[in-house]
Amino acid sequence: MFQITIDYDKCAADQECINACPAQVYEVGDDGKPVIERPEDCLGCETCVEVCPQGAITVEEI
Template sequence: MFEITINYDTCDADQECINACPAQVYDEGEDGKPVIARPEDCLGCETCVEVCPTGSITVQEV
C-alpha cells in the first residue's frame, strides 16, 4: 500500500498528475487541483511525482 501526499500550497492545478496516473487515482477538485479519490488503487509507480512540475506530490510505501 502507498501513501500519496499533495502539497496544495505549491500545487498549480496543471492536472498533469490526473492525466498521467495509470491507475486513475486522482479526480479533479472544484478548484482544478487533484483530489486523491482512490488511494487504494495506487501502484506506487511515482508517475505523478515525475510529471508534477512543482514537486507537490510524494508517494511512500506504508
C-alpha cells in the same frame, strides 16, 4: 499500499498528475486541483511525482 501526499500550496492545478496516473487515483477537485479519490488503487509507480513540475506530490510505501 502507498500513501500519496499533495502539497496544495505548491500545486498549480495543471492536472498533469491526473492525466498521467495509470491507476486513475485522482479526480479533479472543485478548484481544479487533484483530489485523491482512490488511494487504495495506487501502484506506487510515482509517475505523478515525475510529471509534477512543482514537486507537489510524494508517494511513500506504508
